[in-house]
Amino acid sequence: MVVRRLSGLQKDVLRLYRDCLRAVHKKPEESRPRFYAFARREFERNLDIKRTDVKAIEYLLRIGRRRMEQYTSPNVRDIGAV
Numbered sequence: 001m002v003v004r005r006l007s008g009l010q011k012d013v014l015r016l017y018r019d020c021l022r023a024v025h026k027k028p029e030e031s032r033p034r035f036y037a038f039a040r041r042e043f044e045r046n047l048d049i050k051r052t053d054v055k056a057i058e059y060l061l062r063i064g065r066r067r068m069e070q071y072t073s074p075n076v077r078d079i080g081a082v
Helices: 008-024 029-045 054-071
Strands: none
Touching (some): 008 029, 008 054, 029 054
16 A cells, blocks of 8 residues: 655644634534535635646645635624625
8 A cells, every 4th residue: 555645835734724613613513514614615626726836826825824714703794695
């Protein structure tokens, strides 16, 4: 069995995804499914980006971190349909 090592960027993407999922659990229980679906949809939307496209991945990581910072604010209690 061949175990493939993850690159630094791949680890960063996984870390951001896990952080997003953890943040969902801090939201009100009735809005968690919408936050979870939103996070999943955002990551799935970018699955076709090549691993070698470092600039695009770094850009999306910056955008994702900024969005997560906004959505983890205690003032944001629900997320609309997007």
